[in-house]
Amino acid sequence: MGTEQIRRWESGALAHAVTDPFGQGPLPWLRCGEHYFDDTGHVVPWYLDHSSLDGARAPSGAGGGPRAADDVHCQIKGFTSESAVSPGESVDFRITVNPPQPFGVDVYRIGHYGGEGATKITTSPRLSGIVQPPPLTADRTVSCHHWWLSWRLQIPDYWSTGAHVAVLTTADGHRSHIPFTVRDERPGDLLLVLPDVTWQAYNLFPEDGRTGASLYHAWDGEGRLLGEEEAAVTVSFDRPYAGAGLPLHVGHAYDFIRWAERYGYDLAYADTRDLHAGRVDPSRYRGLVFAGHDEYWSAPMRRAVEKARDSGTSLVFLSANTMYWQVELGPSPSGAPDRLMTCRKRRGPGRSRRWRDQGEPEQQVLGVQYAGQVPRPHPMVARNTSHWLWEATGVAEGEELPGLVAGEADRYFPRAALPPHTDRVLLAHSPYRDASGARRHQETSLYEAPSGALVFASGTFAWSPALDRPGHTDSRIQRATANLLDRICKHP
Incomplete structure (x- = not known):
């Protein structure tokens, strides 16, 4: 599949950007230390399709950096067994890696952190990546519930509760993301409720021009995006989020x-x-x-x-x-x-x-x-x-x-x-x-x-x-x- 077609489906916001001027593609949730130089020497942020950006020239000798995985090749994509867990419980990650190779997971907690927006709180051991079976589809519903377990993260009792992002990176530098929540069971002033149900309604994974479907869109046999009348009636939480792996909103x-x-x-x-x-x-x-x-x-x-x-x-x-x-x-x-x-x-x-x-x-x-x-x-x-x-x-x-x-x-x-x-x-x-x-x-x-x-x-x-x-x-x-x-x- 050509580069232009891949880029068309990369953002995760192709169909919905008109409804949210703030949500065009995955956001720069981490504000420091996450810019890299691509192979042509341009400075690029990790969360965008670097091949479509114009940037400043890098200093000589700069090396390559992580590249966003896409839904066509699924270089690395994944989801969790639960979107929210309590301290003391575990999170199961189900991840596909194509081609098979080692990968790692860095887990960040969202917060202010001196303006950086997040802080890294743990890193996985070196993990063995496999190509998981293709998604199962039935009446436009796409599910990956049959994927094998890739990594189990035990949440320590001392972890701060909050919104987290797991950053997946392959040995050859492809990157994707999985959001999850460590929830509270204590009383407090304010309970922030994260809208995972709405996030999934908009999820078009896989944005491959063939298989993916949300409650808004699906694809026809020619790779054209169909509207709501042809969209899914039922969607599954057992699948990655489209594009770079972060929900649209x-x-x-x-x-x-x-x-x-x-x-x-x-x-x-x-x-x-x-x-x-x-x-x-x-x-x-x-x-x-x-x-x-x-x-x-x-x-x-x-x-x-x-x-x-x-x-x-x-x-x-x-x-x-x-x-x-x-x-x-x-x-x-x-x-x-x-x-x-x-x-x-x-x-x-x-x-x-x-x-x-x-x-x-x-x-x-x-x-x-x-x-x-x-x-x-x-x-x-x-x-x-x-x-x-x-x-x-x-x-x-x-x-x-x-x-x-x-x-x-x-x-x-x-x-x-x-x-x-x-x-x-x-x-x-x-x-x-x-x-x-x-x-x-x-x-x-x-x-x-x-x-x-x-x-x-x-x-x-x-x-x-x-x-x-x-x-x-x-x-x-x-x-x-x-x-x-x-x-x-x-x-x-």
């Missing part, structure tokens, strides 16, 4: 983590399937934070969050298009629970699986709900700036915050029921133009439930990147977020 969560840990917030960690399975008790926390794009929710996930809110736990949604699709989780063919996700969307008779079409609009939890895509960034227009959320931000009534409405947007729907509340305010009302040129608007919402819980919804993809994404940070959004979390955590 992973950067939103990492932006929040770096910022929150920099300022010392007490963060516990879990993923959305922990909510689904009841492995974490949301009522043990002052607040739940959903920092990333979190579009796909099962009924148990929603019920757990509603119960937590009604018992006094605050909810913080820092993205848009949250809780849009209702999904079901089921066991893999091997019997492992919650390894298959099904969302029927608009196919067949009956209503679609949107929550609002099932009689439970997401606005009943969020206070606003999904309105549509934002083709290019627009300003966020601040409203009610005398409210405590805008305190010390310097934001004036009607002031425009450039680029803060982007990707996708939420707004208040007057015909949809609101959640029970004792107080409610809209903190932004921002006009924008959709793809057809029609005038739309975005809104940021905050309400107080009868239990005293605060529920905040940013209504835009751009909020988390404004916290700690190079080129996107906004000190006013940083201060407003601190005002919100300090009140939830009852900090002075």
Whole structure:
């Protein structure tokens, strides 16, 4: 297969970049020491397709560096048996290496770490790589549950919980990644819930022009990308992520983590399937934070969050298009629970699986709900700036915050029921133009439930990147977020 075709499928964001201006390909989650010189002497970051970049000339004598594995050749690709584990438990890695050769795994923890964004916490022994069997497919569902175990990592009790990335590197310099979470079982101020269910919905592995399928896309026999009507109905967690191995929207969560840990917030960690399975008790926390794009929710996930809110736990949604699709989780063919996700969307008779079409609009939890895509960034227009959320931000009534409405947007729907509340305010009302040129608007919402819980919804993809994404940070959004979390955590 030609280089141009391989490059076409390399990014992991081919089909979705229009919906997320911050998520075009794997993000530079590690900010130091991860640039290399390619064979032509150009400086390249490891997370991009180096053959398509223009860079500065390297000094003479510079050597080659790691190259991103692709889904066509699968030089090295892998996944974990569980996306979240507790200290004292183990993580099983299932990895394919083509051609067979030794490889190693470096494990990083995401955090601030003096601005570096992550720190290396362990390295595997030298491992023997094999070519695993081809993925199994059935009705567009792609699964690698039959792959052999490659490495088992025992999580020590003394490890810090948090978001982790395993970096896989072959002896000949190909590299890929596997995200996983070491979850908390202790009470704390804030529980960060990582959206692994939504990450998998967008996963098109393998992006080889033949086999891969997500809940959005699949391939035809000519290597053309098909749309939602021909996409998978069920996707498996037993497979690598496409491209360089990081989920499409992973950067939103990492932006929040770096910022929150920099300022010392007490963060516990879990993923959305922990909510689904009841492995974490949301009522043990002052607040739940959903920092990333979190579009796909099962009924148990929603019920757990509603119960937590009604018992006094605050909810913080820092993205848009949250809780849009209702999904079901089921066991893999091997019997492992919650390894298959099904969302029927608009196919067949009956209503679609949107929550609002099932009689439970997401606005009943969020206070606003999904309105549509934002083709290019627009300003966020601040409203009610005398409210405590805008305190010390310097934001004036009607002031425009450039680029803060982007990707996708939420707004208040007057015909949809609101959640029970004792107080409610809209903190932004921002006009924008959709793809057809029609005038739309975005809104940021905050309400107080009868239990005293605060529920905040940013209504835009751009909020988390404004916290700690190079080129996107906004000190006013940083201060407003601190005002919100300090009140939830009852900090002075």
